[in-house]
Amino acid sequence: MDSFDYDIIIVGSGLYGAVTAYRARQKGLKCLVLERRDDIGGNVRDKMIDGINVHLYGAHIFHTDNEHVWSFVQHFSDFNNYIHTVLAHIDGRYYHMPVNLMTFHEIFGAKRPHDISDIITAERRNEFYSCPKNLEQKAVSLIGRTVYELLVKGYTEKQWGCAATELPAEIIERLPVRTTFDSRYFSDRFQGIPVNGYHAMIRRMLDGVEFITGVDFCKERYYWLGRARRIIYTGMIDELMDYCFGSLDYRGLEFRTERVEVSDYQGMAVINETSSVVPYTRTIEHKHFNLMQERLPYTIITREYPSVWHPGCDAYYPVNNLRNNRLYAKYRDAASCIFPNIIFGGRLGEYRYYDMDDVILAALSLEL
Template sequence: MAKYDYLIVGAGLFGAVFAYEAGKRGKSCLVIDKRPHIAGNIYTEQVEGINVHKYGAHIFHTSDKKIWEYVNQFAEFNNYINSPVASYKDELYNLPFNMNTFSKMWGIKKPSEAKAIIEKQIADLNIGEPKNLEEQALKLAGTDVYEKLVKGYTEKQWGRPCTELPAFIIKRLPLRFIYDNNYFNDRFQGIPMGGYTQIIEKMLEGAEVKTDTDYFDFIKENPDIADKTVYTGMIDEFFGFQYGPLEYRSVRFETEVLDEENYQGNAVVNYTHRDVPYTRIIEHKHFEFGKQPKTVISREYSAEWKPGVEPYYPVNNDKNNALYEKYKELAETRKDVIFGGRLGQYKYYDMDKVIAAALECVEAEF
């Protein structure tokens, strides 16, 4: 006899939303996670009175009013606006690429001047159909923006030269010809006051939760624990890598407490030069406008995924997408398992899209 209606593998956002909605419908859920805590990659923990984003910066943004209202039932959000700064050698630039960026780069003031410079640089390159990411980026933004703000950062993020990356990774580079440092175009944006972990705690209140629990070990010992499984881990691992492993990128963090009030003056500073080994530094207190006497910073290093390391996001190139389709066909034969989230659906999701996908899944299920 199954003890639960659902075994939910992964206590991140997708699994927690499903558990919350299933619980509202009278279903019993057991949620397991191999990490020692809930909340997956949006886990925040307090250090020196500061909510530290343990697995990298998570800024909630959406244009979907229903999703915004949904998440606001679990926490109150502040009015944080993501306005990252890019550091290239001794130069600092505002992101996204906007008139503040162009004014600093070329000493100009008017949008028409910035457009003329970019258009001339693109024309001088005379690139036909872009064959790789480098050519695609140059054709979209010209030489200066590419060399200073795209090339080094992208090569660190993907672990390979831009000439070896497919053009489709950069389908567009948003160039704004206004003085606006708001990174996202979404209507709703903010950070939950008190961190993200509280949101997942509230979602999981009606479920039984086990952390430090590996699914594959657990299911061997408890094969009939639930009628159905919601699986948010790596889809290729679920099927024993039988078609070979999918590729993922991982991120490594070096976090330290500094005995100063304000280290870099901004929550996010990207390091766009190839010679700086990390991609960015996060100063966590600025997400919630903190005034604590100390500060906590995290350096982020992008890395290739390998077994035993946490996978962060899929490498959605043609080769991997074709391989995923084979796993997806296998998944469709398992009517007792729902695959969800970034790893279960091999798809890069922002937080609002994860919630929307989980709610769609719930609608289909009930």
């Protein structure tokens, strides 16, 4: 009979890995978590810098309509009642996002909900595609050329690193337009940010679970495969398979964080930059996530610069077009034969975009 040191080894200490580790411990399973970075938390990790809690890998606002998920996370942290709002900045002017009646007022002078449908109808008379062939054609057909050019085109092309006419239409299912002055970015019933931060929340999930940081699983895969009955893998499947079929496409991000010697830099947590001539996509001012933040004479901001991804870099967004989805399926089929005891999970492991609540729900649904 095979003898293993662990029932489960979990590769990655983000939300999927941490929730799975907590559940494994609750079931009495012996579990080990391996993390490539120097600390736990994956991309939701945050850190106190000069008295301000900084989201190290982009803004993370927890939001969900799922009562089960909301109840689950309450076990590990109290949440503040931060409600996320965003402005888009272009050419010296600001517009409310997501697109709502205020946005249409700022652009067109709209005053009533029915004005929106009249404006979009007029825009569609000038340009409409019944069978859009790319993202630009689909977006223009949904919201009109004017709004698209101001608020969508530049941001999207920076985010994905190519012209919107080169992106498949299926990347966007819809572009929601609110006919009210509701400027909340998310409409979910439950929203907020952990009072003591995501890092502290992950640590509570991993309470009593053995974990090791600074471990590159892929470089030592066969050693770790021999130490557990099952592996939960939340990394990139193509890296695990040594890119034998070629690499999947991802988008990278560069985060440039700085301390600014003013008490308030931009008046809110997130402002998107939708101009194509501004190289970064958004500016985050972290103190605005904490509603009780002590008024300090300085602040900390982070600008996000989308980047071309190369093997060896951190991957942030899967590029879910037809070519990549087919390649991922090919990798999954091959991996199931070569590594039958590996379960793939999370945004990278499943090669799909997940919100945080979706990640947690997936981890809670995993059979252990």
